Amino acid sequence: MRLATIVDSGRHRVAVVSDDRVLVLEGERSMREMAAEGLAALETVQAWVEAQSDAAWQPLKSAVLGPVVPDPGAIYTIGHNYRPVDAPDGDPDAPPRPLVYGKAAASVGAHGDVLAWDRSVTDNVDAEVELGVVMGPEGSVFGYTCINDVSSRDEWLDGDQWLLGKSMPGFCPVGPWIVTPDALDPADLRVTCSINGESIQDGRTSQLRFGIAEVIEYLGRHLELRPGDLIATGTPARLATPPGPGRRLAAGDLVTVRIEGIGELTTRIG
């Protein structure tokens, strides 16, 4: 099942996505509340969806998508978690344990958002594709999604102070929707990021050093993971080809994060 959060008369509503159509669910449950109910609760949703007439669906292209989880309790990102493709075994930079970084929960953004920020704080910002995990109850996976882990590369904000460099409003585009685990095997998905159509990252989730189960287990030993929390599982290396490493995001850029089996998350830089 694919689940999106759509904006309907100023409110967030959860909707089922099927091909090029969406069906808004009844009731007022947020995606976080649905995540808390877990995958078992989706059987009821599935039965309800199947009982609806074609007229209840609306075209996907007419829907305004919100952040998949508009109010995550926390966002965790995993650093240095992709093995280089040319040194699959002998990587000296391999961390002994998952490297965990946080992003402010208030930094979530939606597919199609325009992302603008105060350039006097940082003007050295880049994008990173990450397979996102939406947590369900008791350490379970409720769904997979695309995350763009927008981060400052300023020295002050990219070292010890990474929390500040990753947390400006809109720095965590997440979407366009969630794909539930029954519909997606995350073991070997292509993950890419491009700026204005030029590829800057191109990897596969099979390069993950610490897999999803390991990351969840490790995080869960150090803190309480709660339903609706987001985990960005890491990002492949920047490609050396143009525009190459060091290309800063600039006004007008269109950033496209794509994950095989999920979809495409785009952000326009304002």
Next chain:
Amino acid sequence: MRLATIVDSGRHRVAVVSDDRVLVLEGERSMREMAAEGLAALETVQAWVEAQSDAAWQPLKSAVLGPVVPDPGAIYTIGHNYRPVDAPDGDPDAPPRPLVYGKAAASVGAHGDVLAWDRSVTDNVDAEVELGVVMGPEGSVFGYTCINDVSSRDEWLDGDQWLLGKSMPGFCPVGPWIVTPDALDPADLRVTCSINGESIQDGRTSQLRFGIAEVIEYLGRHLELRPGDLIATGTPARLATPPGPGRRLAAGDLVTVRIEGIGELTTRIG
């Protein structure tokens, strides 16, 4: 006004504290929701409180306190933010900007809690007294409280991976209540921490390098502060006298964090 979150039949309720009595407020608003309404909304609360009979109050000692904000959207802590008393001007370690660290929102605990954690993750943990700020709307202060910024001192968890070292369940005792800004000037309050009655920290908020307004302004430039967010504004140096730096928290210890004008927050180590 003093506001606490108390546990009443398994639910969190906001209560007014006056001397040795508490009065549970009507309705279902959480402390976070009250913080979102801001200080102006407390005038109505004050009028309602004054209209209640003595019989509506209950003894404070019979109330079970919860975390002052049971569900903060975020917790930020400020590092190295107390000037040493013996080098008020010439401190070479003074950071040029506030040093911001995060704690998982899920780590909050209550006054009187027993704090136990998985010693196989870390057995090198200490306590830190911090003046806590509960945010109201639009960068305002809703209240002040005591925070114990419990943190691992293991090398792996006290450097780049500080988020993990500060976020285990219960590592953020917060309370016993909030004092609203009309009732407290935070400029020069004594802040102390003791283990089993032996003092380990003793400072004054007048030693803060970056004051509360500066910290809020700085944080607000880098991320969206939201009502109910907690800021732990920093901690004075460990005293060199016994038990001295390096004393690890051990089962049975009673940690007491005290802030002048607010009160005392105690945690038993389990």
